[in-house]
Amino acid sequence: MTRSEPEASWAAAPLTGPAAPCWVNLLTRDLDAAQRFYGAVLGWTFRPGRLGQEFAVARRDDVPVAGIVAVASAYRVAVAWIPYFAVEDADVASARIRERSGTVAVGPLSLGKGRGALAADRDGAVFGIWERTEASTSPPSPAGHSHAWLRLRTRNAFDAAIFYGEVLDWADGSPGSCEVAYVRDEVIVRCAGRPLARISSGAVESAPDPMVRPHWQMQFPVSDVERTVACAVEHGGALVERRPVQHGSEATLCDPDGGLFTVTDVRTPDVLED
Numbered sequence: 001m002t003r004s005e006p007e008a009s010w011a012a013a014p015l016t017g018p019a020a021p022c023w024v025n026l027l028t029r030d031l032d033a034a035q036r037f038y039g040a041v042l043g044w045t046f047r048p049g050r051l052g053q054e055f056a057v058a059r060r061d062d063v064p065v066a067g068i069v070a071v072a073s074a075y076r077v078a079v080a081w082i083p084y085f086a087v088e089d090a091d092v093a094s095a096r097i098r099e100r101s102g103t104v105a106v107g108p109l110s111l112g113k114g115r116g117a118l119a120a121d122r123d124g125a126v127f128g129i130w131e132r133t134e135a136s137t138s139p140p141s142p143a144g145h146s147h148a149w150l151r152l153r154t155r156n157a158f159d160a161a162i163f164y165g166e167v168l169d170w171a172d173g174s175p176g177s178c179e180v181a182y183v184r185d186e187v188i189v190r191c192a193g194r195p196l197a198r199i200s201s202g203a204v205e206s207a208p209d210p211m212v213r214p215h216w217q218m219q220f221p222v223s224d225v226e227r228t229v230a231c232a233v234e235h236g237g238a239l240v241e242r243r244p245v246q247h248g249s250e251a252t253l254c255d256p257d258g259g260l261f262t263v264t265d266v267r268t269p270d271v272l273e274d
Contacts, residue, residue: 020178020191021150022130023084024066024218027077028257031056031070037255038068041232042220042263050112065148078210079258081218082118083150084128085168090115093129096167097121121163123155123205123214129168150197151217151262157199161187164199210260211240211252219262225249228263 028034035046035056042060049055049067058066071077087093090108097104097119107117113134120126154160161180165171170189171180178191187199203214222228229239229251236256243250250264 020086021083021196022086023128024148025082025084025128026066026068026080026259027082028068028070028079028255028259030257031068033256034068034070034259037232037235037237040235041228041237041253042222079255080126081216081259081261082126082128083216083218084116084130087129087131087168090117090129090131093117093131093167094119097129100163100166102163102167121154121160121214123160123203125152125154125160125214125216127216148218148220149195151219152197152199152214153203153211153217154199154201154214155203155205157185157187157201158182160199161189164189215260217252217260217262219250219264222263222265225251225263225265229253 026034026038031054035044035058038044038058039046042058044058044060044065045062046056046058046068049057049069054070056068057064058068094104094108094117101122103120105118105120108115108129108131109117110133114130114132116128116130118126118128152160161170165180168178170178178189178196181188181190185201188195189197189199204212205214207213225242225248229242232253232255233239238254240252240254240260242252245264245266248264248266250262250266252260252262254260
């Protein structure tokens with residue numbers, strides 16, 4: 001399965017309930033090159049993963065924050081950042097994905113301390129699901145700090161919210177489940193009271209530009225966007241788009257292998273709702 005094992009909570013408070021985003025993976029071609037690039041640009045350190053020499057776990061302040069998996073060439077998949085969502089039962093969630101015209105490409109498979117699957121929604125945005133079967137031994141993130149948050153650029157935000165809501169039990173009222181709110185033209189997903197994912201309309205499924213096609217976008221907070229952009233370019237990356245946002249700025253970058261990600265100096269997604 002093209003992934004490393006989720007090892008850490010997504011943000012400040014452990015998000016152990018169903019539907020919460022719980023991990024991100026980079027599928028890439030060259031593990032050493034990816035570690036050099038993200039180590040320089042985002043200040044991450046790395047440890048070997050437990051699943052073989054193609055896997056590494058990125059850490060920040062000694063807390064696991066992401067997986068890097070060098071399998072894009074072997075499995076003929078696109079280089080991409082992929083989010084994973086916690087589910088209570090990977091088989092049930094996989095069945096729901098298929099029933100709603102999504103695709104389950106890999107899994108569910110048993111790996112490490114859980115079971116997971118790699119999937120795509122009905123508009124083609126790739127994501128994963130993860131069912132933990134053993135307790136985590138990883139430390140939580142420092143209080144008040146988020147290592148990343150998510151944005152889904154899709155054809156229709158409201159249709160996508162229904163799809164993910166039905167697959168992941170968003171807003172079902174169960175303890176620990178996520179809540180969904182409609183703010184202007186976007187959908188905001190809150191977990192443990194904090195907004196961690198935004199869903200925006202306007203993507204075009206057939207667009208040749210991967211920035212325009214439906215996709216999950218990883219947004220990593222940094223202290224200085226301009227300096228991070230310069231560092232990325234210096235280490236072989238490229239600036240795709242830079243834009244001001246409310247309360248700060250953000251830039252979408254392309255790593256040397258083609259992986260797209262966004263950096264922002266907005267320290268918490270809460271202010272994006274203002």
